[in-house]
Amino acid sequence: KTVYLKDYTPPEYLIDEIELTFELDAERTLVRSHLSLRRNPQCHSECVTLELQGEELELLSVAVNGEKLADTDFVITPEAMIIRRVPQDKAFVVSIENRINPAANTALEGLYLSSSMLCTQCEAQGFRKITWFLDRPDVMTRFKTTLIADKNRYPVLLSNGNRTGQGDLADGRHWVGWQDPFAKPCYLFALVAGQLECVADEFITMSGRRIELEIFVEQHNVDKCAHAMQSLKNAMRWDEETYGLEYDLDLYMIVAVDHFNMGAMENKGLNIFNTKFVLARPDTATDSDYEHIEGVIGHEYFHNWSGNRVTCRDWFQLSLKEGFTVFRDQQFSGDRTSPAVKRIEDVNALRTRQFAEDAGPLAHPVRPEAYIEINNFYTLTVYEKGAEVVRMLHTLLGSEGFRKGCDLYFKRHDGQAVTCEDFIKALEDANGVEFGQFRRWYAQAGTPLLTVTQHYAADAKQLHLTIQQSCPPTPNQPVKQALHIPVKLGLLNQDGSTATVRMRDNSATEVTLNLTETEQTFVFEDLPTQPVVSLLRGFSAPVNLNMERSLEELAFLLRHDSDTFNRWEAGQQLACQIIFGLMTDLQNGRALQLDEVMIDAYRSVLSGSFDDLSYQALLLALPEESYLAGQMAVIDVDAIHQAREFVKTTLATRLRTEFQALYAQHHRDESGCFDAGAVGRRRMKNTCLSYLSKLEIEDSYRLATQQFQTARNMTDQMAALAAIVNSYHPNKADSLESFYRQWEQEALVIDKWFALQASSSLPNTFATVQALMRHPAFDMKTPNRVRALIGAFSQANPVHFHAKNGEGYQFLADQVLVLNELNPQIASRMVTGLAQWRRYDPERQALMKQQLQRIVASEHLSKDVYEIASKSLA
Numbered sequence: 001k002t003v004y005l006k007d008y009t010p011p012e013y014l015i016d017e018i019e020l021t022f023e024l025d026a027e028r029t030l031v032r033s034h035l036s037l038r039r040n041p042q043c044h045s046e047c048v049t050l051e052l053q054g055e056e057l058e059l060l061s062v063a064v065n066g067e068k069l070a071d072t073d074f075v076i077t078p079e080a081m082i083i084r085r086v087p088q089d090k091a092f093v094v095s096i097e098n099r100i101n102p103a104a105n106t107a108l109e110g111l112y113l114s115s116s117m118l119c120t121q122c123e124a125q126g127f128r129k130i131t132w133f134l135d136r137p138d139v140m141t142r143f144k145t146t147l148i149a150d151k152n153r154y155p156v157l158l159s160n161g162n163r164t165g166q167g168d169l170a171d172g173r174h175w176v177g178w179q180d181p182f183a184k185p186c187y188l189f190a191l192v193a194g195q196l197e198c199v200a201d202e203f204i205t206m207s208g209r210r211i212e213l214e215i216f217v218e219q220h221n222v223d224k225c226a227h228a229m230q231s232l233k234n235a236m237r238w239d240e241e242t243y244g245l246e247y248d249l250d251l252y253m254i255v256a257v258d259h260f261n262m263g264a265m266e267n268k269g270l271n272i273f274n275t276k277f278v279l280a281r282p283d284t285a286t287d288s289d290y291e292h293i294e295g296v297i298g299h300e301y302f303h304n305w306s307g308n309r310v311t312c313r314d315w316f317q318l319s320l321k322e323g324f325t326v327f328r329d330q331q332f333s334g335d336r337t338s339p340a341v342k343r344i345e346d347v348n349a350l351r352t353r354q355f356a357e358d359a360g361p362l363a364h365p366v367r368p369e370a371y372i373e374i375n376n377f378y379t380l381t382v383y384e385k386g387a388e389v390v391r392m393l394h395t396l397l398g399s400e401g402f403r404k405g406c407d408l409y410f411k412r413h414d415g416q417a418v419t420c421e422d423f424i425k426a427l428e429d430a431n432g433v434e435f436g437q438f439r440r441w442y443a444q445a446g447t448p449l450l451t452v453t454q455h456y457a458a459d460a461k462q463l464h465l466t467i468q469q470s471c472p473p474t475p476n477q478p479v480k481q482a483l484h485i486p487v488k489l490g491l492l493n494q495d496g497s498t499a500t501v502r503m504r505d506n507s508a509t510e511v512t513l514n515l516t517e518t519e520q521t522f523v524f525e526d527l528p529t530q531p532v533v534s535l536l537r538g539f540s541a542p543v544n545l546n547m548e549r550s551l552e553e554l555a556f557l558l559r560h561d562s563d564t565f566n567r568w569e570a571g572q573q574l575a576c577q578i579i580f581g582l583m584t585d586l587q588n589g590r591a592l593q594l595d596e597v598m599i600d601a602y603r604s605v606l607s608g609s610f611d612d613l614s615y616q617a618l619l620l621a622l623p624e625e626s627y628l629a630g631q632m633a634v635i636d637v638d639a640i641h642q643a644r645e646f647v648k649t650t651l652a653t654r655l656r657t658e659f660q661a662l663y664a665q666h667h668r669d670e671s672g673c674f675d676a677g678a679v680g681r682r683r684m685k686n687t688c689l690s691y692l693s694k695l696e697i698e699d700s701y702r703l704a705t706q707q708f709q710t711a712r713n714m715t716d717q718m719a720a721l722a723a724i725v726n727s728y729h730p731n732k733a734d735s736l737e738s739f740y741r742q743w744e745q746e747a748l749v750i751d752k753w754f755a756l757q758a759s760s761s762l763p764n765t766f767a768t769v770q771a772l773m774r775h776p777a778f779d780m781k782t783p784n785r786v787r788a789l790i791g792a793f794s795q796a797n798p799v800h801f802h803a804k805n806g807e808g809y810q811f812l813a814d815q816v817l818v819l820n821e822l823n824p825q826i827a828s829r830m831v832t833g834l835a836q837w838r839r840y841d842p843e844r845q846a847l848m849k850q851q852l853q854r855i856v857a858s859e860h861l862s863k864d865v866y867e868i869a870s871k872s873l874a
């Protein structure tokens with residue numbers, strides 16, 4: 001059954017208050033709920049029935065205003081309870097008692113058991129697996145919750161808001177009461193019960209209020225919470241300073257759980273996190289892990305305003321909170337680390353992953369128009385492209401104008417459930433501007449393509465730049481309209497210095513062009529010599545850019561562009577052109593030879609002096625295979641791999657001295673130190689190690705072994721193990737074995753161990769993956785482990801996943817069908833590995849399609865898997 005945005009109607013009833021009581025038990029939890037309902041004054045329908053959503057619930061009793069209903073007064077369907085007649089003229093109370101079994105809940109939606117603790121995940125529609133309710137985000141309710149449980153097994157009992165009381169009961173049980181003063185949609189409800197340790201701290205807000213901060217983890221993880229706590233305090237301060245937004249409750253709690261479908265959840269006052277985004281100790285977590293933790297902690301914290309205080313009217317508006325909040329967390333992480341590096345990482349991820357989604361059968365607008373299963377729409381498009389749309393609004397308004405708009409948005413809509421349109425409207429009203437055409441970004445799917453041509457008129461000293469925009473068709477959107485695209489531009493003189501950008505009377509060092517037509521020409525004046533154009537600076541719009549450039553021009557920009565993003569981008573394009581050239585040589589049976597331009601360019605990056613070594617390391621990173629694949633009409637995984645490996649190996653051979661020298665220069669033990677300097681040194685050093693390991697020589701084997709054995713931080717240990725595993729290093733088996741034994745007790749480190757092996761491009765990886773499926777530490781019920789093994793193999797190992805005999809595809813389909821029974825959300829995420837089938841050669845297409853068809857034809861298919869598999873085939 002498909003749900004459509006156009007069918008939205010306001011709720012017929014509202015629930016002002018809910019009193020919830022849980023008698024918690026792993027197998028038999030009793031839920032008692034009193035709902036204070038009334039008709040929604042804004043909705044005038046004739047109907048006198050009340051329909052509450054509920055799934056997989058065992059009903060014990062239901063009453064209206066204290067009167068127990070007879071069996072004839074209501075019906076229970078697999079998805080709802082329909083009460084035939086409820087009072088229309090006054091408020092009324094519906095009381096429900098039902099039972100659920102958290103231990104049997106492997107879908108990890110609703111109330112479930114993770115290790116020995118009970119926890120919840122209600123977004124998007126998990127609350128209906130706890131009790132019957134109006135499970136939609138525009139019904140906002142004040143929650144009062146009482147939790148009752150065995151005191152030994154569940155000494156800690158948490159829910160949203162403030163603790164209102166607690167006490168012991170006669171039978172070894174105890175209770176804790178909670179009350180959330182803010183009305184909220186039920187997707188923000190949470191409860192946690194278990195044997196948890198609390199790491200506590202405090203934060204004083206800008207207005208001087210004292211907030212208790214509490215992170216709850218299992219005992220053995222108490223020593224891995226310091227970074228998460230510091231990140232939380234950083235986020236709280238940052239939101240005050242950047243957006244003027246202060247926290248609103250007296251308590252902020254974070255709980256880390258081992259079993260979680262996504263990254264984390266912003267439940268009001270009680271965030272629940274995947275342990276992956278909380279736990280870190282220098283010896284167990286890499287520098288990137290540290291950064292991701294700070295980013296996700298920030299993300300969930302920022303939701304308190306962009307998501308909770310102002311929430312979504314319906315799930316089609318998901319990007320209202322997610323796109324905006326991702327933009328906010330990107331800004332935060334950039335400010336905390338390096339804005340240049342953060343931007344490049346974000347764009348790189350967007351272009352490799354979201355662009356692929358937008359070019360395939362699952363393409364959908366940032367604000368989708370229809371869904372079968374909403375969980376399938378927590379996508380790269382809604383999150384990452386949504387963030388780009390907000391970023392463009394920020395670019396168009398400037399940071400002050402954007403802030404004014406956000407202030408109005410939060411003020412105008414505090415306590416409301418609103419739409420993407422309301423967000424744009426607030427930005428417009430606060431700035432006295434109109435974004436008419438810009439709105440199309442929310443409605444139109446697909447990645448636009450800008451085609452750029454330039455003409456320099458020497459006698460007139462003018463540069464004419466013509467930009468055309470187009471956008472390929474996407475499912476249900478054959479024809480596209482022109483978008484409003486902000487294009488940042490700078491000009492460079494032949495000596496590399498900045499040229500003044502003069503348009504009519506305005507002159508500046510950089511401008512933002514407003515591209516609104518299908519084709520537009522911009523004229524730049526007063527240019528005595530032909531400048532080099534630096535276009536789409538900072539990646540000012542999520543588009544593909546087609547502009548002819550020579551290798552020399554790209555090398556020039558890589559040396560001189562003052563825009564840190566475009567400087568990196570020039571290097572990427574240089575590498576892409578060269579790799580594609582080599583692929584043609586391969587096809588024509590020519591011997592491969594690396595253009596000296598590339599070697600010179602890399603030599604100059606290696607010898608350059610950089611304050612930000614993380615940035616230097618990024619300049620040396622070749623485009624990923626999946627990014628290269630995205631640029632090909634028919635993806636040839638083997639040719640991509642072979643050509644790219646050739647470039648990497650040749651660079652290592654030719655620049656060996658430089659790599660070795662830089663390795664030595666930056667190699668020092670700074671374990672436990674996470675300032676930009678130390679992180680950058682580790683990145684540079686490990687980039688060098690990765691190149692040197694391509695040489696397959698004794699020297700590099702020794703270097704890797706040495707680093708592996710002496711490392712006292714996970715960044716260095718993991719980088720060394722990767723160098724060993726991805727080469728023909730003689731100690732591979734031993735190293736993997738000793739790493740496993742060292743970290744057997746640390747689930748998150750063992751995930752890395754699985755993922756590293758599953759993504760190796762060396763021979764026999766498929767056999768390794770099959771063996772790892774039978775490893776005692778593998779578990780289909782733990783999403784992190786599934787992602788580490790099956791996810792890494794199918795999404796980060798193109799060469800082996802796309803093996804010509806189809807074994808990779810069959811393997812994935814087998815696992816999808818197993819997961820479909822256990823955890824539909826994770827199963828459907830895994831199907832996306834097959835969704836891009838049309839991009840491959842006919843033989844692979846047939847094999848992939850066959851597996852998709854096999855999935856669609858299976859019995860008991862979840863909505864989640866059905867939607868993704870059937871749309872992939874359509």
Ligand code: ARG
Nearest residue numbers: 123124262264265266375378
């Ligand atoms: N709102 C969460 C976040 O982005 C994501 C939770 C989504 N969960 C789900 N099962 N769809 O922070």
Ligand code: ZN
Nearest residue numbers: 299303322325
């Ligand atoms: Zn979010």
